[in-house]
Amino acid sequence: MSTRPFPKLRPGIWDALVAAVVIVLAVVCAGAFWVRGTLAEGELTAVVSMDGQERERFALSDGEMERTYTNHGYTLHLLVQSGELRVAEADCPTQDCVHTGTIGQAGQSIVCLPARIVVQLVRTGGSSDVDVVIG
Known part of the structure; x- marks a missing residue:
């Protein structure tokens, strides 16, 4: 039995995948706003x-x-x-x-x-x- 009250938590492959998806979505949203602002007419x-x-x-x-x-x-x-x-x-x-x-x-x-x-x-x-x- 371990003397620690909680097991040691390490980031796994799913954590990296979720982080990558969040970063990709942030870049896509930022790019959409930038393109919309630069290509606007008027x-x-x-x-x-x-x-x-x-x-x-x-x-x-x-x-x-x-x-x-x-x-x-x-x-x-x-x-x-x-x-x-x-x-x-x-x-x-x-x-x-x-x-x-x-x-x-x-x-x-x-x-x-x-x-x-x-x-x-x-x-x-x-x-x-x-x-x-x-x-």
Whole structure:
């Protein structure tokens, strides 16, 4: 009789198989989301909202541009280059909007909480078919 209360457990072939299946499913799901985002139709547009109200829309394909927004005493400088957008400079205390970095795909956003400014990227145009219906 063993003095241990539980037998020593070792990973077996079935454990490795389950782990491999989980990894393959994760890679397939990540690949599907990546392909869907890169092959989407329509023009990539930035939507700037202040205090929950939409203030401006502009296409990222319009070339290089710089926009400045001021709200609640804070100023954000947006920079558009190569179809991507980033906050180049902000005078808010946390600088989270600056540290977000560059965004360039639909669904991504930059938020400045002290200034209450949200910049979201959306696709305009293209097909508006239903993606999925459940139930």
